[in-house]
Amino acid sequence: MIPYGKQDINQADIDAVLEVLRSDFLTQGPVVPKFEETVANHVGANHALAVNSATSALHIACLALGLGQGDWLWTTPVTFVASANCGLYCGAQVDFVDIDPKTYNLCPLALKAKLEQAKDENRLPKVVVAVHLSGQPCDMEAIAALAEEYGVKVIEDASHAIGGKYQGEFIGSSRYSDITVFSFHPVKIVTTAEGGMAVTNDAKLAERMNLLRSHGITRDPALMTQKPDGPWYYQQVDLGFNYRMTELQAALGVSQMERLEAFVARRHELAKRYDQLLADLPVVLPWQHPDSYSGLHLYVIRLKLDSITKSHKEVFESLREQGIGVNLHYIPVHTQPYYRDMGFEAETFPHSMAYYREAISLPMFQGLTEDQQDEVVEVLHKTLAKE
Numbered sequence: 001m002i003p004y005g006k007q008d009i010n011q012a013d014i015d016a017v018l019e020v021l022r023s024d025f026l027t028q029g030p031v032v033p034k035f036e037e038t039v040a041n042h043v044g045a046n047h048a049l050a051v052n053s054a055t056s057a058l059h060i061a062c063l064a065l066g067l068g069q070g071d072w073l074w075t076t077p078v079t080f081v082a083s084a085n086c087g088l089y090c091g092a093q094v095d096f097v098d099i100d101p102k103t104y105n106l107c108p109l110a111l112k113a114k115l116e117q118a119k120d121e122n123r124l125p126k127v128v129v130a131v132h133l134s135g136q137p138c139d140m141e142a143i144a145a146l147a148e149e150y151g152v153k154v155i156e157d158a159s160h161a162i163g164g165k166y167q168g169e170f171i172g173s174s175r176y177s178d179i180t181v182f183s184f185h186p187v188k189i190v191t192t193a194e195g196g197m198a199v200t201n202d203a204k205l206a207e208r209m210n211l212l213r214s215h216g217i218t219r220d221p222a223l224m225t226q227k228p229d230g231p232w233y234y235q236q237v238d239l240g241f242n243y244r245m246t247e248l249q250a251a252l253g254v255s256q257m258e259r260l261e262a263f264v265a266r267r268h269e270l271a272k273r274y275d276q277l278l279a280d281l282p283v284v285l286p287w288q289h290p291d292s293y294s295g296l297h298l299y300v301i302r303l304k305l306d307s308i309t310k311s312h313k314e315v316f317e318s319l320r321e322q323g324i325g326v327n328l329h330y331i332p333v334h335t336q337p338y339y340r341d342m343g344f345e346a347e348t349f350p351h352s353m354a355y356y357r358e359a360i361s362l363p364m365f366q367g368l369t370e371d372q373q374d375e376v377v378e379v380l381h382k383t384l385a386k387e
């Protein structure tokens with residue numbers, strides 16, 4: 001089976017992890033700060049906090065922004081559940097904004113309309129999570145302008161997007177958001193096995209997230225309520241978690257970051273080949289915003305079902321049966337049973353549902369060979385051929 005995504009591990013990665021294993025620190029040593037510095041420098045953000053997953057990063061980002069009971073978090077239905085669950089972790093309520101049918105990202109026009117209505121009903125969200133689906137950046141300038149107008153905080157869920165650019169700047173510069181979150185799960189662009197990071201330009205938010213990722217405990221006298229009792233002293237000043245990243249993970253991350261540019265460039269080569277080789281098929285190819293450089297975590301096609309004799313499910317099953325490990329990103333979050341139980345109805349977000357009925361993620365990862373890609377293309381041509 002050719003998978004839809006796969007990590008790329010080389011000898012340098014292995015050596016970097018082994019070196020940590022032989023060192024004094026397996027956790028809370030020098031490599032996590034080095035990884036944070038590497039990512040912060042690369043994306044152009046002032047502060048970076050490494051954690052054990054993007055899910056944890058989203059959680060502490062929401063808490064740092066003050067999200068809590070009685071508040072609302074809005075995000076897109078077409079995302080992984082974590083982009084929405086982080087609101088629920090904080091005791092807030094979650095709602096969704098439909099996607100733009102061209103970019104598949106949260107639609108700024110739908111956001112504007114929903115904000116206007118929410119203002120009238122006095123239930124404006126505290127936080128909007130903008131997800132850069134597939135690595136394609138959201139229209140952050142428009143989202144930031146609305147956020148400013150309505151007093152909303154913005155988190156970029158850039159789990160798909162490290163190495164990508166928006167308006168010429170790396171995603172993570174957080175020019176148009178309060179906090180940006182990355183994931184280093186093995187299917188993502190660079191990996192630490194499990195891992196995530198929150199970056200921000202706001203020192204106060206960074207300080208809050210730093211506390212929250214490690215039990216709410218500080219050793220910094222400036223953050224304590226009294227003078228330290230002695231050199232052993234630490235204080236718990238907030239209720240935090242153990243969301244720390246290990247030194248092993250960070251070492252893998254530092255090593256992987258050296259190949260980030262090459263990884264994304266390779267993904268672009270593959271996408272260009274797909275664009276050419278699939279051009280005459282009854283599918284909608286991914287649309288690329290001209291003012292952006294996608295991280296290209298995913299390559300999503302949409303079936304033109306009117307021109308195909310098979311159903312979406314039949315095409316999907318047929319591809320899997322023929323060894324092509326296609327996937328679907330994502331089942332709209334509001335249709336998950338846990339969310340349906342809150343009262344969400346599928347067709348409230350029609351563009352998300354239309355996407356769901358047609359989308360297929362093709363194999364896309366840096367190690368995909370052209371032979372493998374040709375196989376994907378050939379099987380797809382055969383599968384979609386008129387019978």
Ligand SMILES: *Cc1c(COP(=O)(O)O)cnc(C)c1O
Binds near residue numbers: 055157159182183
């Ligand atoms: C993968 C992913 C997450 C969660 O990342 P983890 O590191 O696995 O917690 C969150 N949001 C999106 C959009 C993702 O793709």
